[in-house]
Amino acid sequence: DIQMTQSPSSLSASVGDRVTITCRASQDIRNDLGWYQQRPGRAPKGLIYAVSGLQPGVPSRFSGSGSGTEFTLTISSLQPEDFATYYCLQHNNYPYTFGQGTKLEIK
Amino acid sequence: EVQLVESGGGLVQPGRSLRLSCTGSGFIFADYAVSWVRQAPGKGLEWLGFIKSETYGGTTEYAASVRGRFTISRDDSRGIAYLHMNSLKTDDTAVYYCTRTGHWGQGTLVTVSS
Numbered sequence: 001d002i003q004m005t006q007s008p009s010s011l012s013a014s015v016g017d018r019v020t021i022t023c024r025a026s027q028d029i030r031n032d033l034g035w036y037q038q039r040p041g042r043a044p045k046g047l048i049y050a051v052s053g054l055q056p057g058v059p060s061r062f063s064g065s066g067s068g069t070e071f072t073l074t075i076s077s078l079q080p081e082d083f084a085t086y087y088c089l090q091h092n093n094y095p096y097t098f099g100q101g102t103k104l105e106i107k
Numbered sequence: 108e109v110q111l112v113e114s115g116g117g118l119v120q121p122g123r124s125l126r127l128s129c130t131g132s133g134f135i136f137a138d139y140a141v142s143w144v145r146q147a148p149g150k151g152l153e154w155l156g157f158i159k160s161e162t163y164g165g166t167t168e169y170a171a172s173v174r175g176r177f178t179i180s181r182d183d184s185r186g187i188a189y190l191h192m193n194s195l196k197t198d199d200t201a202v203y204y205c206t207r208t209g210h211w212g213q214g215t216l217v218t219v220s221s
Contacts, residue, residue: 001171034209036152044144044152046209055209087152095170096142096154 002026002090006099012107013078021073021102023088028068032092035064035073038101039084047086048073080106109133109210113203116215119195127190127215129205137161137183139208143190145201146214153201158188195219 003026013019023033035048046055048064051071061076075082083106088099115127129141142157156169158179167179178191188205195217202214 038152043204043211043213044206045211049209089152089154094168095156098144098152098154101151 001095002029002093002097004088004090004097004099006086006088006102008102009100010103010105012105014107015078015080017078019075019078019104021086021104023066023071023073023099025069025071025090025092027093029090029092031067032090033064033066033071034089034091035062036087036089037082037084038087039081044087078104109207111205111207111210111212113205113212113215116203116217118218118220120221121195121197121219123195124191124193125195125217127192127203127205127217129188129190129212131186131188131207134207136186141179141181141188142206143177143179143188144204144206144211145199146204147198147201150201155190155203192217 005024007022031051033051036044037047038044047058047062051066052064063074065072083104085101085103087101090097110132112130119125140157140159143155145153145155155173156179158167158181176194181188197219200219202216204214205212
């Protein structure tokens, strides 16, 4: 199975900060990667598909980049509603696998 | 508006079976693969499996943790995907979500306990 390792596991930041979350795959997954946001008590929500494509309705402060085995999710200027847990998901190979999550908290 | 609604969760004893439903609306259900994902209390997301559209053969794939116990099927005429869960264990206690390319349902809670 492909292992997806996210870092950091948790992160404290302030409104207005720029933050970056990294996801590393144990093997080349080309561009078969998405990012998901989960607010407390809520269902996950799709943010980014195919590494850098923004899902409809997702603010442009979210962006994704990377290829192969290393990928990043960047939030350019944190807003209060962005404090949540973020997951990457690879869909290059079965079984699909999520990263363990990055909890973004208010400093 | 795309909507996915899970149903069928509840309290079930270990070893018993349960069937979850995922009802889609606001899109052509038959055109899309549907995945199932779960989240145990306080834990991260776990991909369970999916079913392709009939255009791509309607084939299924599963995570090792549920292969042989869980089965995914679909009824495109009703716009529903199913997750059939057999031989349930206490470790299967989780919120179960269905998803379709960026869209998620609200989840349904399954509690496996005697």
